[in-house]
Amino acid sequence: MSYNEEQAYIEVLLIKKQLNEITPEELQQLEALLKANEEAVRQSHWFETKASQSIGDIKTLEVDDKWNHFQAQINGDQHPTRSRWWIRPYSIVAAAAVLGVVLLAMNQFFFQQPAAIDKIADQSSKSTANQVTLRLGNGTQVVLNQTGRQTVQAGDAQLVADNKTLNLAETKSEENSWNILEVPRKLDYKIKLPDGSSVHLNSASKLKFPLAFNSNKREVYIEGEAYFTVVEKAEVPFIVHTPAGDIQVLGTEFNVNTYATNVLKTALVSGSVRVNDKNNSTVLKPGEYLTCNEKGKKLSTLDTKSILSWRNGVYFFRNTPFREIADMIPRWFDIQVIIDDEELNNMPFTGQLDKSESLESFLAPIQYTSGINYTLRGKLLHIYK
Template identity: 35%
Template sequence: MLKNLWTRFYLLLNRRKSKKRCDKDTSELCYLMDQVTNARRVAKEYRRMIRKGAINPYENIDDAGGSWLEVEDRLMRRDYIHAFGFLTIMVTMAVMLGAFGYISIQYSQEKLLLNKVAEARSKSSVRLKLSDGREVPFQNKDTISITMSTLKVAANNRSMHIVSTGGGVAGMNELQVPARLDYTVILPDGSSVRLNASTTLRFPAAFGSTRTVYLDGEAYFKIADDPQHPFTVYTPGNTIHVLGTEFNVNTYDHTRIKTSLVKGAVDVVQHNQHTLLRPGKEAVFSGRHVSMNSFEKPNALSWMNGKFYFHDMQLSEVTAMIPRWFDVKVVFDDPMMAHEKYTGCLDKLRRLDSFMEALKSTGTLDYYFTDDVLHITSPGA
């Protein structure tokens, strides 16, 4: 089983400072200090932070991840740049079961590449286009109330609750979630929908004999149980019929639409072909072809925790998440680089340049930014 060396390194440092260690721990720590580049300087900074009270190893003996974040935050500050360089992360790249292992991103003596994404964040907002033509942005945590003849809406920049006030379906409302954000909406029937970035959901003010919505992007549905009123999700490529159930739909790539069922049952229809899904199964539709696979829930739903796990995936597919999560365009200066395969994790809450440095450390690519465009090149180009 592969181990994250840096996480182990911090765990051993915590045990050493708290005196909860054994001779085996001490031997392992000494080995890592000798083998891992710059480990001694990291340990020195870690001890200094303990003396200042920034970290309490007695309270966090096994919280290696928390200790890592504390040290990394200090090292990333401007005061420490010239003394320590830049600490980045251990990542897993290349192919599992043989070719892949841990890649340690070493200290860099050059200036840290400014993260264009961090500078660009902040001004985009979730927007609701009402059926009467009005458009309402949700930019902060303050709740906004909207009342129409057929519905009431209470919403802020994180979630929306819709209550039907009666009347027929006068028109469709459209909820737009921009890049970098995700959003939760509670529909009039009590069903909840968690929307990923760069996703659009269209829904009526009130449901009639059937419950119908339109999705373009990715979302996780938790459908309120109501057998008398079937729930239907229309996507750019197929139609999903459900009763009471939980499932994820990914339509980012209209040529490859994926439906993953967590609970209940769904019938996915495409080109008059019906595919019945059971929990733990997903259907992938490519044109008229459909494939059925098992899926791991933590991986399939990891986007709700700001993570995108990929295994032996082409770089073009991996980087397709970057515009959605970071609002940065990606250009392959060398088109052949798009076909290189990697295994790892993209974290929405971390700096994009840290992720790119991880990929670069494999020796298979290079990159640079121009304004809000990420260019990927072959190494040495």
């Protein structure tokens, strides 16, 4: 990306920021670009000052409609969707001044350098794709460091990230503020909730949680896989919502897996939980493993080594269909797996996969013992006979 392309894109983001139309992802892009470019920082101060002065008299502005209307005009749409703009009469000139700056920046960036948009967007998505992120209730997105200590302020609440763990002290403010902790492929992360309960998230997982629990119940939402250690509070039940059902807890340790669509897998280590799927309710005892899907439910004995070993960076599998192993590989190695021969899907395998070792060290023994072949090119893995 050339210097002019970068400057033009920074101007576009600054405009959207002034109009309160910038997304959290774009705001993070802007901050990263400014951090790497001292000249851009100086220009941004001047730009923001002038833009703020220009729009200072605008009383109420429906940003989404206005921005879409403006983009439609640029794209040559003579009949954009009708929208209501509430602006003071004497502010029309100010608004026009802002849009004039927008036009200059948009003309340079979109018309003169059309390929730059996709290039920068791709760079931006890659910048956070492999990092643990925290999206606060106000829309702010924060990248959590994997090392060192980091403090995040959310209203009156303070979150501290330290040693791959996000700690949230109990607070009585922001009870209705929901936040999302997202863990990408290849990584795992822990969070200590306001009541002292902890959650260990596996790769490719999300946890939605409040900054403070209310007095009647404690609720969180999970997608992916996580291990919960819940502080016992008999008078305040702990409820885990998943896409396939809910789990009600008093005080316990359990693992929940929702990777597969419409499938809820719950492993109870200690305590007691009630699993409410779409069809019925089941109370689990320690050492039980429940699988719920659209066809019904299956209760079995918990194989702790196979189900919980991911917390130590290892997957143990025993007579596991290769399809399940293939579904797990992308989450730990961030690659796409394609099984070219369907008959391999149900072939059972026993072994282990270590997250700290290379993928080849796992595939080579399988190739030697089973005759399965593979081709790994970039981030695409083909499996075939």
